[in-house]
Amino acid sequence: MLEVHHLSLRYPSGTQALAGFDAVVRPGELVIVLGGNGSGKTTLLRCISRTLAPDTGEVRVNGTDLTRLTGEKLRRARLDLAVISQHAALVRRRSVLANVATGALGRHPTLWTALGGLPAAELAAAERYLGEVGLAHLARQRAGTLSGGQAQRVAIARALAQRPRVLLADEPVASLDPEAAEDIMRLLRRLAAEENLAVLCVLHQVELAYRYADRVVGIRAGRVAFDLPREEVSRDAVRRLYLSEAA
Ligand SMILES: Nc1ncnc2c1ncn2[C@@H]1O[C@H](COP(=O)(O)OP(=O)(O)O)[C@@H](O)[C@H]1O
Ligand SMILES: [Mg+2]
Numbered sequence: 546m547l548e549v550h551h552l553s554l555r556y557p558s559g560t561q562a563l564a565g566f567d568a569v570v571r572p573g574e575l576v577i578v579l580g581g582n583g584s585g586k587t588t589l590l591r592c593i594s595r596t597l598a599p600d601t602g603e604v605r606v607n608g609t610d611l612t613r614l615t616g617e618k619l620r621r622a623r624l625d626l627a628v629i630s631q632h633a634a635l636v637r638r639r640s641v642l643a644n645v646a647t648g649a650l651g652r653h654p655t656l657w658t659a660l661g662g663l664p665a666a667e668l669a670a671a672e673r674y675l676g677e678v679g680l681a682h683l684a685r686q687r688a689g690t691l692s693g694g695q696a697q698r699v700a701i702a703r704a705l706a707q708r709p710r711v712l713l714a715d716e717p718v719a720s721l722d723p724e725a726a727e728d729i730m731r732l733l734r735r736l737a738a739e740e741n742l743a744v745l746c747v748l749h750q751v752e753l754a755y756r757y758a759d760r761v762v763g764i765r766a767g768r769v770a771f772d773l774p775r776e777e778v779s780r781d782a783v784r785r786l787y788l789s790e791a792a
Pocket of ligand 1: 557558561562583584585586588589
């Protein structure tokens, strides 16, 4: 369970990117955040993953407030959060399987050396996660040979190898063609349900939100504009979200 309470962040430049944002994502749920350019979506995910420290607010993962942790406790708590973004950022020269297995590294920091590697059980798990995203047959292939949609699937398998409770996705389909984008969204929804993951996904494509979200959170000027089950989100509410982009 991910709970975000009253999150605020002002950049040194003076921009108030988040101004008291609230959201809850339950296990098994896919929540999609919609908002115009500059509405604070990326800043929100950065504050949740603690790439940025928010000025105020709480980020609770299964009850633990990450904003109050430091050092090793913070490092360990962050393992519960996996992040994927627009770019899969795979190591192109390494095999698909090796890329997936790197997701487990955070849980084995002392075992990892340039020459050594992960325990056999982690490699077996990586194969399994690759199967979950439908790419078991590509395990030995170099990551650099994959299509955009395949690479994003591998990035998702790598995130699963971390064994997170929460998956954060920042425009995960922005660089994919429409068909691959649908595939990835379908996969995220299935993984939320099957892995009991809390998935928070930022999107630009309104239509995908209508099709795949359990709930949609509209963000405008760093605040929640609406937070509704997919079927209750009106076209008008979404239009207002993007109109304010120009204001
Ligand atoms: N590193 C930064 N320094 C200063 N301002 C930033 C920085 N990153 C984003 N902003 C500003 O904060 C606001 C929110 O940005 P962002 O979270 O990237 O929005 P989105 O992802 O919704 O497009 C925007 O006004 C943006 O210009
Ligand atoms: Mg962004």
